[in-house]
Amino acid sequence: MKYSFADYGDIVKGTDMLDTTSSRQINKRLTELLNASKNGPANVGSWWRKNKTHVWHAMVCGYQR
Structure with missing residues (x-):
């Protein structure tokens, strides 16, 4: 559970190490909002x-x- 929480934080902040298409889209959409x-x-x-x-x-x- 704690790793998922950290992953969410990385995706939101744009620092996700995997840099997947979905994480980039989530970060882009949140930035737009x-x-x-x-x-x-x-x-x-x-x-x-x-x-x-x-x-x-x-x-x-x-x-x-």
């Missing part, structure tokens, strides 16, 4: 820092051992 927002953060890195806790909680909300 943030640029279109008047109140959004300046870049995807700051968006990730602001929202990573919410992403983590969304990932573990239904997780059971």
Whole structure:
């Protein structure tokens, strides 16, 4: 689970080591959305820092051992 979380962070920030087509598309779309927002953060890195806790909680909300 923690590796998936780190992978999401890398994809969002554009630092994914695999650099797949889908990760580039996700990063591009997120950048477009943030640029279109008047109140959004300046870049995807700051968006990730602001929202990573919410992403983590969304990932573990239904997780059971």
